[in-house]
Amino acid sequence: xxxxxxxxxxxxxxxxxxxxxxxxxxxxxxxxxxxxxxxxxxxxxxxxxxxxxxxxxxxxxxxxxxxxxxxxxxxxxxxxxxxxxxxxxxxxxxxxxxxxxxxxxxxxxxxxxxxxxxxxxxxxxxxxxxxxxxxxxxxxxxxxxxxxxxxxxxxxxxxxxxxxxxxxxxxxxxxxxxxxxxxxxxxxxxxxxxxxxxxxxxxxxxxxxxxxxxxxxxxxxxxxxxxxxxxxxxxxxxxxxxxxxxxxxxxxxxxxxxxxxxxxxxxxxxxxxxxxxxxxxxxxxxxxxxxxxxxxxxxxxxxxxxxxxxxxxxxxxxxxxxxxxxxxxxxxxxxxxxxxxxxxxxxxxxxxxxxxxxxxxxxxxxxxxxxxxxxxxxxxxxxxxxxxxxxxxxxxxxxxxxxxxxxxxxxxxxxxxxxxxxxxx
Amino acid sequence: xxxxxxxxxxxxxxxxxxxxxxxxxxxxxxxxxxxxxxxxxxxxxxxxxxxxxxxxxxxxxxxxxxxxxxxxxxxxxxxxxxxxxxxxxxxxxxxxxxxxxxxxxxxxxxxxxxxxxxxxxxxxxxxxxxxxxxxxxxxxxxxxxxxxxxxxxxx
Ligand SMILES: Cc1cc2nc3c(=O)[nH]c(=O)nc-3n(C[C@H](O)[C@H](O)[C@H](O)COP(=O)(O)O)c2cc1C
Ligand code: SF4
Ligand code: FES
Numbered sequence: 167x168x169x170x171x172x173x174x175x176x177x178x179x180x181x182x183x184x185x186x187x188x189x190x191x192x193x194x195x196x197x198x199x200x201x202x203x204x205x206x207x208x209x210x211x212x213x214x215x216x217x218x219x220x221x222x223x224x225x226x227x228x229x230x231x232x233x234x235x236x237x238x239x240x241x242x243x244x245x246x247x248x249x250x251x252x253x254x255x256x257x258x259x260x261x262x263x264x265x266x267x268x269x270x271x272x273x274x275x276x277x278x279x280x281x282x283x284x285x286x287x288x289x290x291x292x293x294x295x296x297x298x299x300x301x302x303x304x305x306x307x308x309x310x311x312x313x314x315x316x317x318x319x320x321x322x323x324x325x326x327x328x329x330x331x332x333x334x335x336x337x338x339x340x341x342x343x344x345x346x347x348x349x350x351x352x353x354x355x356x357x358x359x360x361x362x363x364x365x366x367x368x369x370x371x372x373x374x375x376x377x378x379x380x381x382x383x384x385x386x387x388x389x390x391x392x393x394x395x396x397x398x399x400x401x402x403x404x405x406x407x408x409x410x411x412x413x414x415x416x417x418x419x420x421x422x423x424x425x426x427x428x429x430x431x432x433x434x435x436x437x438x439x440x441x442x443x444x445x446x447x448x449x450x451x452x453x454x455x456x457x458x459x460x461x462x463x464x465x466x467x468x469x470x471x472x473x474x475x476x477x478x479x480x481x482x483x484x485x486x487x488x489x490x491x492x493x494x495x496x497x498x499x500x501x502x503x504x505x506x507x508x509x510x511x512x513x514x515x516x517x518x519x520x521x522x523x524x525x526x527x528x529x530x531x532x533x534x535x536x537x538x539x540x541x542x543x544x545x546x547x548x549x550x551x552x553x554x555x556x557x558x559x560x561x562x563x564x565x566x567x568x569x570x571x572x573x574x575x576x577x578x579x580x581x582x583x584x585x586x587x588x589x590x591x
Numbered sequence: 592x593x594x595x596x597x598x599x600x601x602x603x604x605x606x607x608x609x610x611x612x613x614x615x616x617x618x619x620x621x622x623x624x625x626x627x628x629x630x631x632x633x634x635x636x637x638x639x640x641x642x643x644x645x646x647x648x649x650x651x652x653x654x655x656x657x658x659x660x661x662x663x664x665x666x667x668x669x670x671x672x673x674x675x676x677x678x679x680x681x682x683x684x685x686x687x688x689x690x691x692x693x694x695x696x697x698x699x700x701x702x703x704x705x706x707x708x709x710x711x712x713x714x715x716x717x718x719x720x721x722x723x724x725x726x727x728x729x730x731x732x733x734x735x736x737x738x739x740x741x742x743x744x745x746x
Contacts, residue, residue, distance in 0.1 A: 254709055255706060255707065255709075256707070257668035257669055257670065257706065257707035257711070258668070258669065258670050258707065258711055259707070259709065259711075260709040260710060260711055260712060262709075263709045263710075294709075295613065295650075295652045296652075296705075296708055296709065296718065297709065298721045299721075333606075333610070334610060334613075335609075335650075336609050336610075336612075336613055336650035336651075336652040336653055337650050337651035337652035337653075338649060338650050338651060339706060350609065351606060352605060352606055353604070353605030353606045353607070353608040353609060353638070353646070354605070354642070354646070355645050355646050355649035355650075356649065356650075412711065412712070413712070414670035414711035414712055414714060415669070415670050415673050415674070415711075415714075416673055416674070420670075420711070420712040420713075420714070421712045422712065452669070456668065456669065456707075486711075488669055488670050488673075488711075490669075490673050491673075494673060499669055499672075499673075502667070502668065502669050502672055503669065506668060506706060509706070510706065512649075
């Protein structure tokens with residue numbers, strides 16, 4: 167397939183077409199018409215449509231959005247909150263920034279529809295502190311939406327009132343994790359806590375709270391427009407809809423692309439990204455970001471499809487694809503990954519705080535070829551322990567790339583074990 | 592701006608604490624929060640000093656150490672790293688005459704590593720204050736730093 171056939175513009179259809187600062191432009195392209203329709207429906211019917219669409223969260227964990235909405239809808243407690251997670255911080259990801267900077271009203275329309283479906287009266291737009299331009303654009307869009315009566319009291323004369331406040335973070339990757347995000351919103355340092363209970367039952371100020379990713383909210387108006395059944399026809403059985411893909415690393419045309427789910431990684435790299443510069447060879451590709459799995463070139467035929475990925479014990483996460491050519495040292499890359507998580511660890515639990523440090527020490531031993539056979543076993547035990555016993559997703563996912571290198575590039579480790587033979591040499 | 596003014600504007604509830612700390616810090620000359628600042632925040636808001644200190648030390652955009660007027664944050668995550676961010680750091684260190692984490696003697700620049708800045712399609716990337724700079728080369732760095740020096744001289 168060539169690049170035109172591969173691109174499927176739905177969430178990005180307004181990019182470059184509208185002025186993101188202009189609500190009129192958005193409305194001209196059909197914007198807010200789904201909200202106008204939704205507000206006359208019963209909340210349960212909206213949620214049902216989302217359930218039929220089988221939309222799964224785009225923040226990384228792929229949790230079914232309809233089920234999350236239903237849980238909040240049915241939860242006891244007042245008030246209820248809704249939060250848009252725009253804390254994007256996973257290395258390799260920039261899709262949410264593009265969505266905010268190019269079409270902010272699409273996100274806002276999605277949030278309002280969800281809020282209406284569960285009679286939620288207050289929402290937060292949680293933007294990472296570094297995204298200054300995006301925050302300004304969203305702030306402006308919220309003001310415009312308020313002025314037009316899409317936000318505020320008695321929205322479109324429906325009797326329903328709802329508003330959204332912007333909250334900017336202060337630089338901590340872990341705050342993208344739900345409980346850490348909630349702690350930050352409440353003015354505490356963003357340390358994670360055990361789940362359950364989940365935020366849908368016990369979230370902000372212990373009230374039912376719906377938290378979704380920016381891209382997830384963007385899908386909502388499109389689902390209502392197409393109907394859940396039609397939407398479900400896009401993509402694959404286990405992964406419906408389109409996906410924004412952030413392509414970066416050693417690649418000719420890095421950037422943001424929207425493709426139908428089910429597209430192969432190879433097509434995205436070769437056709438959309440035009441391959442690796444200077445005709446070098448691909449050594450390794452990392453999916454989803456620093457916490458995601460790595461694959462060798464021989465596996466690039468794998469598709470963006472949950473079921474297919476699960477067979478290999480992996481997922482495509484939030485949709486980043488980081489391409490690395492044959493000049494990289496794989497262990498050096500692993501070290502960068504683990505350094506990131508060690509730096510971003512909130513320090514609350516031992517396996518993540520201390521375990522990642524130990525992985526770094528072990529990686530150094532392999533890098534300078536002083537590692538022993540037993541270090542390999544130690545590394546494997548550490549990975550297992552950290553993934554199983556860390557409190558939150560940061561620690562649980564941090565060793566993924568090391569684990570996958572042990573699976574697909576094991577010789578990178580075994581070749582660097584110090585033997586008496588190599589000592590003589 | 593004074594701390595009390597910022598709090599009058601933003602409110603004194605815990606949920607407004609982080610943004611007020613940030614706003615105040617960014618208005619100071621040396622981009623950081625002193626012990627006295629934190630104490631004043633505690634007195635003004637009634638939030639315990641220990642909690643405010645823990646917040647101030649947790650978030651990377653907040654600092655309790657004196658920094659330069661312009662903070663240069665260089666992204667060091669993998670997409671930038673495989674696009675030679677190492678060379679960028681070298682060039683910056685050479686040009687500024689300092690090492691990573693340090694502040695220039697004239698207190699104009701502080702050089703810091705940063706996690707992914709969400710611009711990996713323009714790797715390698717750095718941020719100075721509110722401005723992002725991508726597709727960096729040695730030449731670009733020289734001209735960017737010069738422009739900040741000029742801007743400072745004009746002020
Ligand atoms: C350490 C960590 C960081 C995360 N960062 C983000 C983030 O920046 N944006 C995001 O949407 N989800 C992030 N998540 C996932 C969220 O916890 C949550 O699953 C998501 O916001 C739910 O939205 P979704 O169902 O629409 O994907 C992160 C999770 C972890 C463990
Ligand atoms: S896993 Fe890491 S980030 Fe998560 S709670 Fe434990 S120490 Fe904090
Ligand atoms: S890795 Fe440098 S901006 Fe993302």
